[in-house]
Amino acid sequence: MHTRPHILVVDDEPQITRVLRTSLNAQGYEIRVANDGETALEIVKDFAPDLVITDLAMPNMNGIELCRRLRKMSQVPILVLSVRGEERSKIEALDSGADDYVTKPFSTGELLARIRAALRRSPPSNSAVQSKIDLGDFHIDLDAHSIAVAAREVRLTPKEFDVLVYMAQHPRKVLTHRAILNAVWGSDSVEQNEYLRVFVGQLRKKLEPDASSPKYILTEPWVGYRFEPGD
16 A cells, blocks of 8 residues: 555546545545546546545446456556445445445545545454455465465455454354444444455355355354354
């Protein structure tokens, strides 16, 4: 990450970009603005953002397609900022590679908290001295943000990685939805169970030999999930 974290704001509403530029500059962030997805992709090449904040409804290339395109070229955290508050839109955005979702109108305090969480890449305090997790079929390097499952390298988005690390730090224990959401997204997101459904589904596709019959991430009905690392 840069000395001053770089944030790319992608939105075609001038009043939104103006407010975000002013608020985030005041917090010490370096800001660049794009009015559509195509321009954003060009800026990413030179600006190398530490975080992308994007709207969904934009001309030329919408936010969903931007998330997909970004995920093909980068693991940069993506925060969606959209007036669409229905669960379907949130799931589509998260499924396309976004790490978090904030609905307009938003409070500056909440947005800044979500930004700090997205930029924070240190493991939880109970693993401060732990840099690697070797457990069953899993080898996780926290410093390199890399993972291998049964000697097979797997590419995860930042939030997928965070979810897996939290589970791997509590193997074979039942983890409630609320506990995982609080650990990975913060206390403001403890009721957002759709976040977990999307990310667990993506993790299963990438980690499991058969996602329809998972052996690593098991569902505890109505409660949460349990991580079984294998023998």
